[in-house]
Amino acid sequence: MVNCGLLTVKNEPVPLKSIEVDLQVQGHVATVSSTLQYANEENSPLEALFVFPIPAEAALCHFSAKIADQEIVGKLQEKEKAKEEYDDAIASGDQAFLLEESEESEDVFKLSVGSLPAGQSAAVTFVYVTELSVQADHSLRFCLPAVLNPRYSPPGTDSGVVSEITSSTSIPYSLSFTANVSSPNPIAKVESKCALEPLVFLNADHTNAKVSLCADHKFDRDVELYLYYENAHQPTAIVEAGVPTAKPGTLMGDPVVLLSLYPEFPEAVMSSVSSCGEFVFVMDRSGSMGCAMHNGSGARLRIESARDTLVLLLKSLPMGCYFNIYSFGSHYESVFPKSVEYTEETMDQAVKKVKEMQSDMGGTEILEPLKHIYSQQCIPNHPRQVFIFTDGEVGNTKDVLQLVKNNADHHRCFSFGIGEGASTALIKGMAQEGRGHTQFITGSDRMQPKVMQSLRYALQPAVVDIIEVWTVPVGMSTTHLSPPLNVLFQGQRALIYAQLKGENQSSDAQGTITVKYHLAGQEVANTLNYSLKPVENSGLSIHRLAARSLIRSLEREEQTEGAEKEALKSKVVELSVESGVSSSHTAFIAVHKGSGESLKGPLLQRRVPTLMMNMRGMRPMAMACCAPPMALRSVMTCRGGPVPMMAMLDSNLCSMDSEILDSETPPVVEDLLLQLISLQKASGCWEMDSALVNVFGKTEDEVVKQTPAQVEKGVWATVLALIWLHGFKMDDQVEWQFVAMKAATWIQKQKVDSLSECVRVGNALLGCQVKEEALGF
Structure with a gap:
């Protein structure tokens, strides 16, 4: 069991009094405001660190703290300057809060709470915007993780933390949750596994509605909402007005339009599964693949899970196709000299080799095996599909991505990032340049379902050659803000952001978007007319998500070799501050001026563990996720060298003592x-x-x-x-x-x-x- 929240000198949690969550949904995007009320009942000032995750696709855009009756609002600025201001405030006896993106992961945030006086209360509010994911039944899913706001057992109990979602322990604080939903298409219904108050429609055409959790809800599980819109596959566009005080021509000063593209594939096309293809599986066997998938009990090694998954893939291939398997580390090897026909004999040979695979090939050198694969002549009528499994990052990411891009006409690339340490730039970049699909397997995720979903994509046609044609009135123009859209598979939805520049002279002016693409050899075109009149009370969620898209693209570019890192960093900081959206180079700083007297003696520093979760799949797992400053300077040997770490934050770094790991890991239950x-x-x-x-x-x-x-x-x-x-x-x-x-x-x-x-x-x-x-x- 791990205690959650702010901890006292006696290692007891600072009481969490209440949680208030407000959700504003606009079509396919949402703005989430969450307020946590704490109180320090110690006899000493407290400095604490609270680490919490937000969805990987989200953008943090507001932070404030209310100390007693005084509210202080965080301002976003360059990270090092923010840290200096925080240190100066603490040294001067002021109360300060520093909210920053973790260096270990772009979807984990650290909140430093400085000098909270004895007996004082603090209300922390943070706001983020996020895209809602599409489900198999075409609904949109919003999830408020219970682990985002810690769950306590009643005072006086021994259990400390409700560590299992299914536990039914009384929660000693209140939760208020309300959702306002608006959409260009009528809202059909809103469902949840939690008890909801009746859905209230706010207008006659059912495009606005409000729903709340029942008052007696206990926050002992994730709060999931499923939103159902009519005409789910119909393209929609929403125009959001810019900030009136911002300079015209800037991202925040101009209107931004959001296009939702969710094509419906004909049943005749999707019911046919291809029996041809050349499937090339590329398996990372570097030393770090010997690390555990997560820190929880019963965790399997990455290489073990990858072996099982590869066997599953081999068993699932259609008769008549061709395949091969490559392993790589500091060098590479293949099961067959070149791809062979899929038969009982070749499959048996491959399965035997796969079961013998170990994490024993050194470093992570992926460029050479890819060069060898691409040098092989393609097999007529068998399109090449490359599946790449890796948990690391490489020093020549730019060269790898350029190689994949140069060969994109001859293959599709499906990439799988295993563990939190996998390079986002490498994994996402390979799939994007290779017109394929990417998956991240983290924490306690099962690898098999995600990989089989990608195999389904590989065996079915996809939307390709996507072209967007934007038409606006004379005097206006559009600037694309999203990465190029190369491919779209069944069940996938694309959100495309564009900046509208220039003057709109007419209140009833319209724009037109025509999306052209090819599906199963057939050309398809969809045209959507939309009003250029901005929606009201939007809260700038579309602008901020567009900014986040640009920021992430710049950060990935910054990770590549030869990049002008300082120039890119300056662009990220400028865009982050302008839009109010956090980045890897900025942080929120909030300072409340106190007595002005400098502190005498050291502050009490507290470890603040919480329930960590897999950021992408949003499934929780128990672990401590932060540490005092000394732990920040610790290193661990993994992936061939020393790696700075925040103690216990990266749940996928391998243990230095394999004997201890083995002794604590229970036997794996047979699958x-x-x-x-x-x-x-x-x-x-x-x-x-x-x-x-x-x-x-x-x-x-x-x-x-x-x-x-x-x-x-x-x-x-x-x-x-x-x-x-x-x-x-x-x-x-x-x-x-x-x-x-x-x-x-x-x-x-x-x-x-x-x-x-x-x-x-x-x-x-x-x-x-x-x-x-x-x-x-």
């Missing part, structure tokens, strides 16, 4: 799903043997005796495997969908007359109720 999949043949069938029936929890004699008459053992084994998948593993369907498709296709080819009987007997044997039509026969 029956992966075991079943590993037994499947390349053709899609299973053989009846003891390993298979062990997955079913039966003996071989039990299963064989129930074989229907005139049915071969292989057919019976395959039917049972499909029933087991549908009966016990539906929540993991994304992982086994292609495995099941191959199996169903194989059974169809066997022309079995008694399939219905097989399904009936199989259900009875395994205790399931799976319908025959669900199995895909």
Whole structure:
């Protein structure tokens, strides 16, 4: 158990009195304001550090603190200057707050609370803007993580912290949560797993609504809202007015338009899965892949999880395709000299090699294996798909990205960043330049679902050759603010920001956006007319998200070799301060002038652990996530050299003492799903043997005796495997969908007359109720 929040001298939490959250949703973006009320009940002034995460796609844009009746608002400025001002304020006896982006991760923020007097209260308010993610049922998801605002057990209990989301411990503080939703399209409904007050529509066309959590809600779990709009696939555009006092021609002075593009793919196109392709898997086997996936109990090593995932990928490939596997570290090697046809023999050879893989190849040199892959002649009618798994970063990112870009016409690149230390510039850059898709696997995330989602993308057509044509009245122009959009897969949504420059002379003027693209060889064009009249009371969320997009692009460019780092840093600081959006080079500083007397003696410094979460998937895991200054200077050997670290913040850095790690790690529970999949043949069938029936929890004699008459053992084994998948593993369907498709296709080819009987007997044997039509026969 780990205590959360501000800690007293007796290692007890400073009481968190209340939380107030206000959510403002505009179409596909949201502004979140969260206020936390604390009180220092110590007899000494307190300096504390509170570390909290925000969604990776969010932009922090406001910070303020109220001490007693005095409110101080943070101002954004260059980080080193902000730190100097903070230190000076503390030394002068003033109260100060410093809010900055962590050096370890762009989606973790550190709040330094300086000189909070004994018996004093403090209300901390921070505001961020974020894009809402699209779900499989076309809804938009907003999540307020319970771990963002710590959860305490009642005073006097021993448990300290509610460390499990499912725990039902009384929460000793109040939570107020209200959401106001507006959209260009009518709002169909708002749902949540938490109890909500009835949805109230604020206008006749249902484009504005308000909803709140029920008053008795206990903040012992994430608050998730699912927003459903009518005509979800219809492109929409929202124009937001600039700041009246800002200079025209600047980002904040001009209107910004947000285009939401969420194309609907024809069923005929998406139901067809390609059986061709050249699949090249590139696996990082550097030393850091021997680190644990996270700091929690039962954490597997990265290389172990990657091996299982690669076996799953191999089992899921279609017959008739081609494939190869590369490993890299300080050097590289491949399973086959060149890509080979996918057969039972080649798959078995590859699986054997994969199971032997260890994190024993030194550094992270990815450029040379990519050069070798691209030097291989492409196989006619088999488009090349490159899957890259890595947990590190490289010193020649710019060269790697340029190589991928030069070969983008001949392949698609799907990249996977493993662990918090993976380079965002490298991982995102490879997918962007290679017209593919990127995934980050962090914390306690399972790697398999994310990788299989990318395989589905690779086997299905995507929107490519995307062209946007913006038309505005005479005297106006548009400036694109988003990175180029190269590809869009089914289920993905793109938000595109553009700055509107010039004067709009008419109150009813309209703009036009035409989006052209190719899908499955067919050209498609969508035209959207929108009003240039800005929406009211927008809160500048669109401007700030556009600024965040530009800031992140500049920061990624800054990480590349040969970049003009100082010039880029100056641009980031200028844009960050202008827009009020935090960056890696700026921080919020708030100072409340006190008595003016300098402090006598050292401040009490407090470690402030909290429940850390995976920033991208928003799933929590318990860990301490900050440390006193001495820990900031500590180093750990990982990825081939000393790495500065904040103690216990980077949950994915490997331990220096592998013996201690091994002794504390409990045995890994056998994953029956992966075991079943590993037994499947390349053709899609299973053989009846003891390993298979062990997955079913039966003996071989039990299963064989129930074989229907005139049915071969292989057919019976395959039917049972499909029933087991549908009966016990539906929540993991994304992982086994292609495995099941191959199996169903194989059974169809066997022309079995008694399939219905097989399904009936199989259900009875395994205790399931799976319908025959669900199995895909």
